[in-house]
Amino acid sequence: MQARHPHLVLGLILIGLVPLTLSAQTRRPGQPAAPPEVVRPADQRVPAPYNYEMVRPVAMADNVWMSELTILEMRDLVLTYGYTTALILNGTMESNGPYLTTGKHNHVLKVTGDATARTLGETLVAPIIMLDSGDPNSTETPGRLVLSSETLKNVLRDMATSLKSQGFKEIFFLGDSGSNQRTLGAVADELTAAWSGDDILVAHIPEFYNYRDVLQYQNEVLGKVELNKDLDGYHDDYYISSIIMNDSPDHIRLSQRQAVSLDHINSLYINEDEALEIGRKLIQFRADATVAAIQKVRGAS
Numbered sequence: 551m552q553a554r555h556p557h558l559v560l561g562l563i564l565i566g567l568v569p570l571t572l573s574a575q576t577r578r579p580g581q582p583a584a585p586p587e588v589v590r591p592a593d594q595r596v597p598a599p600y601n602y603e604m605v606r607p608v609a610m611a612d613n614v615w616m617s618e619l620t621i622l623e624m625r626d627l628v629l630t631y632g633y634t635t636a637l638i639l640n641g642t643m644e645s646n647g648p649y650l651t652t653g654k655h656n657h658v659l660k661v662t663g664d665a666t667a668r669t670l671g672e673t674l675v676a677p678i679i680m681l682d683s684g685d686p687n688s689t690e691t692p693g694r695l696v697l698s699s700e701t702l703k704n705v706l707r708d709m710a711t712s713l714k715s716q717g718f719k720e721i722f723f724l725g726d727s728g729s730n731q732r733t734l735g736a737v738a739d740e741l742t743a744a745w746s747g748d749d750i751l752v753a754h755i756p757e758f759y760n761y762r763d764v765l766q767y768q769n770e771v772l773g774k775v776e777l778n779k780d781l782d783g784y785h786d787d788y789y790i791s792s793i794i795m796n797d798s799p800d801h802i803r804l805s806q807r808q809a810v811s812l813d814h815i816n817s818l819y820i821n822e823d824e825a826l827e828i829g830r831k832l833i834q835f836r837a838d839a840t841v842a843a844i845q846k847v848r849g850a851s
Contacts, residue, residue, distance in 0.1 A: 631672070635673040635674070636676055637666065639675065639725075640678075640734060641727065646785045650784075650785075654794060658790065659726050662793070666758075683729070684697075706733070714750055720752075721750070725758070726759060751847070758843070760839055763839065767835050768788070772828055788815050788818045796829045
């Protein structure tokens with residue numbers, strides 16, 4: 551009997567052949583092989599994706615930020631390699647003029663926190679607390695976000711307690727704003743008293759917040775003289791811009807400023823390569839000062 555719909559029959563036949571055709575295709579040159587099928591042991595499956603004895607299957611990343619490490623890397627760094635010192639960093643979001651982002655101090659913490667941890671050695675950095683304390687009901691400045699004083703204290707307490715429970719023996723609070731220094735010191739003192747006898751060192755390091763020394767170092771040692779850091783009135787300086795640029799030049803809107811010849815601050819032009827190099831030296835200057843202060847705290851404990 552002749553088929554009434556020969557095109558339909560042919561289409562169905564072709565559809566049926568597709569899986570066979572695809573499976574028969576050979577891998578193109580340079581195309582990676584399909585990953586092997588892995589059947590995990592029952593004790594390594596969700597909701598427990600690994601056990602504490604699982605061998606780390608890949609090389610360790612060169613990173614000091616806890617949020618950028620895997621759970622296995624964190625485990626090995628703390629328990630095997632002795633990374634039992636942690637930094638808790640507190641920034642702020644504030645008004646910084648037409649060029650710098652509201653997260654200026656958090657960008658600073660990203661680069662100075664990294665340098666401080668590496669200079670100190672065997673140290674990891676907790677996620678940055680990006681907000682400082684204030685009254686949430688009176689923050690009319692665009693982008694100004696705050697935590698109530700007690701909320702910030704609770705965040706600091708909880709982060710430090712979490713680190714303590716995972717085996718960290720030293721916890722240092724660093725703040726990059728004048729507004730959070732007192733709070734960091736108060737919580738560090740409180741935890742020191744609460745954990746006495748637990749062999750845990752908790753301390754606020756006020757020497758980290760050393761912008762007066764940074765300006766002097768920039769002027770007198772690096773030779774980039776910023777006579778009046780408030781000349782433009784923008785809560786912006788050459789030294790802080792050069793530091794931030796090492797996180798990203800976009801944070802100071804450098805390319806946009808270059809396009810309209812506004813790539814200067816406080817009568818100093820911002821040459822990208824020069825500013826990045828000065829920023830790197832200022833970052834290391836702050837890291838060295840902070841590490842020296844931490845060593846003094848260690849010696850006194």
